[in-house]
Amino acid sequence: MYSPTIGLEIHTELNTKTKMFCGCLNDPDQKNPNTNVCPICFGHPGTLPVINKKAIESMIKAGLVLNCQIAEFSKFDRKHYFYPDLPKGYQISQYDLPICLGGFLDILDNTKKIRITRIHLEEDAGRLSHGQDGSLVDYNRAGVPLMELVTEPDIKSAEEAKDFAQKLQAIFRYLGISEANLEKGEMRCEVNISISKNENLGTKVEIKNLNSFQAIERSIEYEIKRQAEILDRGEKVIQETRGFDENKNLTFSQRLKESAHDYRYFPEPDLPPLVLTEFDQEKIRQSIPELPNEKQVRFKKEFNLKDSDINIIISDRLLAEFFEEAVSEFIDLDKSNIGSIQLLANYFNNDLINLIKELGIEIKNIKLSPENLAELIDLLSKEKITSRVAKDLLKEMVQSDTNIDPSELIKEKGLTQMSDTCQIETIIKKVLAENQEIVLLYQSGKLQVIESLIGKIMKETRGQANPKMIKEIISAKLVIPK
Numbered sequence: 302m303y304s305p306t307i308g309l310e311i312h313t314e315l316n317t318k319t320k321m322f323c324g325c326l327n328d329p330d331q332k333n334p335n336t337n338v339c340p341i342c343f344g345h346p347g348t349l350p351v352i353n354k355k356a357i358e359s360m361i362k363a364g365l366v367l368n369c370q371i372a373e374f375s376k377f378d379r380k381h382y383f384y385p386d387l388p389k390g391y392q393i394s395q396y397d398l399p400i401c402l403g404g405f406l407d408i409l410d411n412t413k414k415i416r417i418t419r420i421h422l423e424e425d426a427g428r429l430s431h432g433q434d435g436s437l438v439d440y441n442r443a444g445v446p447l448m449e450l451v452t453e454p455d456i457k458s459a460e461e462a463k464d465f466a467q468k469l470q471a472i473f474r475y476l477g478i479s480e481a482n483l484e485k486g487e488m489r490c491e492v493n494i495s496i497s498k499n500e501n502l503g504t505k506v507e508i509k510n511l512n513s514f515q516a517i518e519r520s521i522e523y524e525i526k527r528q529a530e531i532l533d534r535g536e537k538v539i540q541e542t543r544g545f546d547e548n549k550n551l552t553f554s555q556r557l558k559e560s561a562h563d564y565r566y567f568p569e570p571d572l573p574p575l576v577l578t579e580f581d582q583e584k585i586r587q588s589i590p591e592l593p594n595e596k597q598v599r600f601k602k603e604f605n606l607k608d609s610d611i612n613i614i615i616s617d618r619l620l621a622e623f624f625e626e627a628v629s630e631f632i633d634l635d636k637s638n639i640g641s642i643q644l645l646a647n648y649f650n651n652d653l654i655n656l657i658k659e660l661g662i663e664i665k666n667i668k669l670s671p672e673n674l675a676e677l678i679d680l681l682s683k684e685k686i687t688s689r690v691a692k693d694l695l696k697e698m699v700q701s702d703t704n705i706d707p708s709e710l711i712k713e714k715g716l717t718q719m720s721d722t723c724q725i726e727t728i729i730k731k732v733l734a735e736n737q738e739i740v741l742l743y744q745s746g747k748l749q750v751i752e753s754l755i756g757k758i759m760k761e762t763r764g765q766a767n768p769k770m771i772k773e774i775i776s777a778k779l780v781i782p783k
Contacts, residue, residue: 303496303529306503307456307521310491311469313448313479314425315359320444321424322350322393322572327445329485334439342444344389349571352377356446357575359478360400360422361585363448366472366592367417369404373578377422377569385438386427394423396566400577406472408464410608411594415465416453423447428486442486448479454493454502459521463514466490467616471593475618483512490517495538496528503528504538508545508552520545524552596621604628610646613654619664623671624649630675641682648678652692656699668704669695677707686711689764725766729774732758743779751775 317327323341331337341348364371378396399421405414427443429436450469456462470481470488481488490511495503508524511517523545528538543552591599593615600611615621624646631638631645653674657664677698681691690711698705732754733740742750751772758771 303498303503303525303532305457305494305496305521305525306454307458307462308454308493309450309452309456309462309465310493311450311466312425312489312491313450313469313473313481314442314487315356315446315448316477316479317353317355317359317446319353321353321356321422321446322444325444328441329445329480329487331441334437334441337441338443342388342440344391350393350569352572352575353446356422357400357577358580358585359446359476360420360448361577361580361582362476362478362589363450363473364401364404364420365582365586366476366589367401367404367406367420367450369401369417369420371577371582372398372400372402373576374398375400375575375577377572377575378566379569380423381565382563384426385436386429386440386443388427388440388443392423392426393569393572395421400575406465406468407594408461408468413461415455415461418451418453420448420450423449459518459525462492462521463518466517467514468593471616471618475590475592477590477618483514486512492517492521492524494521494524494528496525496532503532504540506538506540506552507542509542509555511545513547516545516547519547519550520552523550527552590618604642604646606643606646610643610650613650614646617664620654623664626671627675627678630672631679634675634679635683638679638682641678644682645675645678648681648691648695649674652695653699656696660700667699668701669698670704673698673704673707680707680711687759687764687766689759693764722770725762725770726774728761728766729758729771729778732761733775733778740779 314329315327319325320327320337320342323339325337325339325342328337341350361371363369375395375398377393379391380394380396381391383390399419401417401420404417404420406417407414425442425445425447427438427440429438452465456465466488470483473479473481473488479487483489492508492511493505494508495505497503506524506528508520511520524543531538539557541557542555544555545552596615597611600606600615601608604611606614613620614624627645627649628642631642653669657667674695677691677694680686681688686694694707694710697710698707736754736757739750739753743754754775755771758775759766
């Protein structure tokens with residue numbers, strides 16, 4: 302049985318207003334190629350870069366949260382390599398004196414500690430677009446501040462690697478230093494992995510540019526299997542850089558792995574050293590908000606929610622803030638709602654979040670207010686509307702261009718839960734008469750078919766009847782022969 306040894310390198314674009322060393326806009330949504338560029342981006346003779354102060358402050362903030370030692374002194378270096386997306390022919394990066402050293406992040410519900418080697422700051426490269434007629438390059442991204450975090454080889458499984466990356470993304474979003482969207486390339490992961498049967502490390506393989514949590518997990522699982530098959534054949538694993546094909550679910554060779562000396566690092570001559578003691582680190586520390594782990598503990602204590610629900614809610618700062626405001630409104634509507642917060646969480650996680658994912662929007666861009674979400678769930682908890690109606694109304698409220706009051710919408714559509722038992726029984730009698738085959742199946746002992754009858758009755762009542770009441774009435778009417 303082989304044991305994997307895994308380390309991660311995670312690159313994250315910082316959301317500063319301007320690029321790392323010039324005044325060009327740092328705009329990931331810029332659609333026009335080669336618009337946010339200038340002579341400094343291209344390293345033209347006679348131009349001088351200037352360090353972005355906000356980027357340094359963001360680095361310090363990340364380092365403090367991740368338990369790193371903030372260096373007193375740091376500097377930038379030139380890393381030389383030639384590639385079409387690197388306009389200067391070198392990258393301004395950091396080599397031997399990074400801003401943050403050491404540190405750790407707890408994963409798997411704080412049951413395992415993953416050590417951090419370093420976090421350094423550099424400039425991003427441009428973006429290549431490949432097609433049948435050739436390749437195009439867009440330098441809008443070239444020069445954007447890019448934070449690189451390197452872990453120790455403490456990770457032992459694909460699950461641990463995925464959890465580390467997800468927790469890191471949540472922290473960066475809470476800190477407000479990056480949106481860290483993997484699908485937009487704002488956060489990119491590289492995996493270093495080897496396997497062995499003893500304490501000696503195997504040959505390390507790097508998997509580059511993984512842009513989804515699923516890709517991180519699946520590429521590691523595949524690479525463990527691939528390397529094991531090579532060793533079982535008595536062959537040697539080659540130290541190389543590989544890519545991952547998400548469609549074929551396999552890694553593929555790209556090139557042999559470079560060493561540090563291949564990049565010919567030397568100190569960047571156009572930038573002064575960084576004296577980090579000149580930054581007000583205490584002020585930066587005080588600006589750090591409540592973080593996911595802290596929020597998780599508080600939500601558990603205050604709201605008594607299931608851990609699985611809390612993990613979804615706190616995965617994003619804006620989601621957590623929206624939910625907490627909805628809870629506050631929910632309790633203000635009726636103090637007895639304190640016991641129904643789990644119901645609010647169920648609709649928040651299983652309906653609201655799924656809706657905004659389906660629509661391809663973010664929580665910050667919907668018109669639905671926390672107050673109106675709370676009111677909708679309050680009406681449901683008091684059985685003034687049914688679950689079916691609540692789901693339909695929530696969908697309409699999320700899709701609307703205006704903030705709709707659920708009470709007004711219910712009144713307008715006449716969707717108040719039916720309370721007239723005689724009316725409901727009349728509808729049930731009609732549905733049973735029209736579906737004698739299902740009735741006979743139920744009476745023969747196939748009790749699960751009652752759900753089909755309930756569904757048909759709910760359709761007749763436009764979702765306004767109480768499913769529990771319907772089931773009780775059907776069960777009473779359709780006595781099963783002994």
